[in-house]
Amino acid sequence: MSSSTATPGRAEQRPRLSIVIPLYQEIDNVEPLLTRVHEGLADYRGDWELICVDDGSRDGTGARLRTWAERLGSHVRVIQLRRNFGQTAAMQAGLDAARGELIATLDGDLQNDPADIPRLVDELLERDLDLLQGWRRRRQDDLLLRKIPSRLANALIGRVTGVALHDYGCSLKVYRAEVIREVRLLGEMHRFIPVWVAAVTAPERIGETEVRHQARQFGVSKYGISRTFRVLLDLLAAFFFLRFGARPGHFFGSIGIFFGVLGALMMSHLLVVKFVLGESIGQRPLLFTAILFLVVSIQFLTTGVLAELMTRTFYAAGEHTHHRIRWESDPEAAGWKPPR
Known part of the structure; x- marks a missing residue:
């Protein structure tokens, strides 16, 4: 200059x-x-x-x-x-x-x-x-x-x-x-x-x-x-x-935990219905919803981990x-x- x-x-x-x-x-x-x-x-x-x-x-x-x-x-x-x-x-x-x-x-x-x-x-x-x-x-x-x-x-x-x-x-x-x-x-x-x-x-x-x-x-x-x-x-x-931006795992992880808790509560209810009340749960929509929520939870948690890895790699490599x-x-x- x-x-x-x-x-x-x-x-x-x-x-x-x-x-x-x-x-x-x-x-x-x-x-x-x-x-x-x-x-x-x-x-x-x-x-x-x-x-x-x-x-x-x-x-x-x-x-x-x-x-x-x-x-x-x-x-x-x-x-x-x-x-x-x-x-x-x-x-x-x-x-x-x-x-x-x-x-x-x-x-x-x-x-x-x-x-x-x-x-x-x-x-x-x-x-x-x-x-x-x-x-x-x-x-x-x-x-x-x-x-x-x-x-x-x-x-x-x-x-x-x-x-x-x-x-x-x-x-x-x-x-x-x-x-x-x-x-x-x-x-x-x-x-x-x-x-x-x-x-x-x-x-x-x-x-x-x-x-x-x-x-x-x-x-x-x-x-x-x-x-x-x-x-x-x-x-x-x-x-x-x-x-x-610096902690994307918190964003995706929060969503994953939310769906995971809902899925776990649904599964707990179905376990009571199955083993305590002795009723069939195989055809219940709640079962498929619970499975879906647990799968979504795993996906969001995994995405959060990958996002954290990418963020740390980005900051370590510098800006472009x-x-x-x-x-x-x-x-x-x-x-x-x-x-x-």
Whole structure:
């Protein structure tokens, strides 16, 4: 990482900031996006870099990003993934490449306002937070397809996870780098980043603040009503990994013990009926139900043991990412902040 020192008369030097923006099929937004970022960060009291991650776009987004990066300077870095891995993988690639003490993320559709970033940085430092989440209180989206499902999802996520925020879906966030680097984003975990961050820091160190939101001007939204169902599945996964990620045997074992106790009670009753009362039990549905419950119990207990072995092996072997980079700006040649 290149070195930087505060210059005389530059009061309250802010930490180095990395801005990560994943883009997919956003060729028309490249120029206005980079322009808006530079305008919004013009008065930032510190060094900053911009990392744009092209998530396998086929419309020329990557090429246009590289062209504008050459025009603007080495502080603009471009990462192109070999194919479309999804927003989560693209965001993780940007986080891996970030060199700042603070990291800001936002979408590439220009609905988030980059001019909010300096204010979020100041607020995060003043409130001594590890994550400051944007809240699109006056969201400029379709009421039926976007706003209502989002509100329902936010309420459900807060209820299930215990991390109560108004807007989990807003990509405009500012993190402390040492905290977000303890979280590895896989699948579609970008929707629940505050929840995953709460697994490595105290929930009271996660805050939110209102940010501006604008209607999309260029390109087509990548989200639809089908995302609601994926959110429900992802929420179940988040709940499991947060509560039982390091001890899956407790989850599967509890279910196995529950069915095992029920099966044992049923068998005990049938033994009394058979040997005390002298009645036949061979054709009773309860017998088959008890056998089923005992078999299910053994399966869950065995699954719990295997899950514990896999978890311990995973943590012993280390973490791995699943995205693949096709081209990336040279980090050694990258600079901080555009020339004045």
